[in-house]
Amino acid sequence: MTPERAKEILLGIFPQKVTPSALIRLWDNSEVKIGEEEPTFSIFFKTRKIFEEILVEPSLAFGEGYINGDIEIRGKLDEVLGWLFKNATEERLTPFQKAKICWLHLKKKATVKQSKKDVQFHYDKGNDFYKIWLDKGMNYSCGFFTSDDEDLESAQKNKIRRSLKKLRLKPGQKLLDIGCGWGSVVIEAAKRYGVKAVGITLSKNQFELGNERIKEAGCQELAEIRLQDYREIPQKEFGTFDRIISIGMFEHVGKENIPVFFERCGRLLKNGGILLLHTIGRTKPKEMDPWITKYIFPGTYLPALGELVEIAEDKGFDFFDCENLRMHYDRTLGHWARRFEKNIKKIKELYDERFIRMWRFYLYSCQMTFRYTPLFVYQLLFSKGRRNDWPLVRESLYI
Numbered sequence: 262m263t264p265e266r267a268k269e270i271l272l273g274i275f276p277q278k279v280t281p282s283a284l285i286r287l288w289d290n291s292e293v294k295i296g297e298e299e300p301t302f303s304i305f306f307k308t309r310k311i312f313e314e315i316l317v318e319p320s321l322a323f324g325e326g327y328i329n330g331d332i333e334i335r336g337k338l339d340e341v342l343g344w345l346f347k348n349a350t351e352e353r354l355t356p357f358q359k360a361k362i363c364w365l366h367l368k369k370k371a372t373v374k375q376s377k378k379d380v381q382f383h384y385d386k387g388n389d390f391y392k393i394w395l396d397k398g399m400n401y402s403c404g405f406f407t408s409d410d411e412d413l414e415s416a417q418k419n420k421i422r423r424s425l426k427k428l429r430l431k432p433g434q435k436l437l438d439i440g441c442g443w444g445s446v447v448i449e450a451a452k453r454y455g456v457k458a459v460g461i462t463l464s465k466n467q468f469e470l471g472n473e474r475i476k477e478a479g480c481q482e483l484a485e486i487r488l489q490d491y492r493e494i495p496q497k498e499f500g501t502f503d504r505i506i507s508i509g510m511f512e513h514v515g516k517e518n519i520p521v522f523f524e525r526c527g528r529l530l531k532n533g534g535i536l537l538l539h540t541i542g543r544t545k546p547k548e549m550d551p552w553i554t555k556y557i558f559p560g561t562y563l564p565a566l567g568e569l570v571e572i573a574e575d576k577g578f579d580f581f582d583c584e585n586l587r588m589h590y591d592r593t594l595g596h597w598a599r600r601f602e603k604n605i606k607k608i609k610e611l612y613d614e615r616f617i618r619m620w621r622f623y624l625y626s627c628q629m630t631f632r633y634t635p636l637f638v639y640q641l642l643f644s645k646g647r648r649n650d651w652p653l654v655r656e657s658l659y660i
Contacts, residue, residue: 301336324619346630422453446506537641591631
């Protein structure tokens with residue numbers, strides 16, 4: 262592809278009166294301005310190859326290009342990504358330009374080897390990394406903000422307390438937290454409600470630190486964290502849990518295991534028991550973003566809302582509440598990104614520049630995805646069998 266052809270495609274992808282304006286520099290150092298005003302940022306495609314790869318697989322190639330240094334951005338990364346999400350579309354291209362991109366697809370498909378390279382990063386990020394930029398409770402999921410200026414610490418406490426309120430816990434009940442992280446929900450449930458709280462995780466780091474935190478909180482008689490998969494909980498505990506909560510874990514279950522998850526939850530819950538499921542999801546089924554699955558969360562699947570409800574009902578659950586926390590996750594990711602940047606010197610002591618660019622791209626791109634695309638955070642309530650005794654109004658949930 263010549264630089265002249267690339268410029269034509271760029272001018273076709275973006276609207277003429279886009280704001281803010283941007284300057285795009287190509288591999289031959291020629292430039293094209295997108296928009297009518299003075300550019301507020303620039304994007305430099307250093308090679309023809311990375312430009313062509315972006316036309317074929319935009320998300321994967323742009324992310325790889327950025328972390329590998331083949332794309333240089335001058336300006337704020339979150340603003341650039343937001344601008345791309347809002348404005349870039351192939352729908353404006355001419356039939357000839359679309360045919361050119363289609364040819365690039367075919368060319369790439371014909372030359373790619375069947376065996377994939379193992380390009381996955383194998384960093385054992387551990388607890389030290391997350392302590393740098395998460396809240397004190399190390400909650401790696403969406404917070405709940407009651408105002409625009411609320412800080413991350415308060416928002417995460419709000420999320421935990423609000424989620425537990427939805428379960429209507431009573432002393433003496435037994436709660437299971439699937440994917441408990443570092444134990445904040447388990448500790449809060451035991452201390453505030455006097456329930457027997459069991460958390461399970463597949464992370465050894467979370468298991469060890471979570472149990473240390475339980476001891477520090479003085480609630481080890483009521484709370485525990487196990488290094489265990491939800492499918493490994495023994496049969497003797499079937500039908501012994503009054504409540505199940507799962508926050509930010511369901512995305513890792515995988516499409517084929519969604520029925521397995523609900524079936525196992527049904528076995529573990531008592532009749533009339535309640536399941537709170539907090540997960541990223543969509544309104545319609547869609548393939549996962551290839552960059553995220555390759556570099557950050559392999560095996561991830563973000564379910565459609567209707568898909569979840571249908572499978573849950575097939576497994577004996579009754580769906581009775583749903584809340585959308587999309588805007589809260591936008592804010593949460595913004596806080597994480599700012600804390601990441603603020604502590605960049607500490608992070609550089611742990612990881613190399615490529616890892617930092619990868620993680621920076623992940624945080625900012627996810628924030629812009631929740632801001633500009635149909636991606637949501639659902640918090641759903643199900644009961645095992647139908648219950649008609651649940652409160653009619655939600656006022657008691659609000660903090």
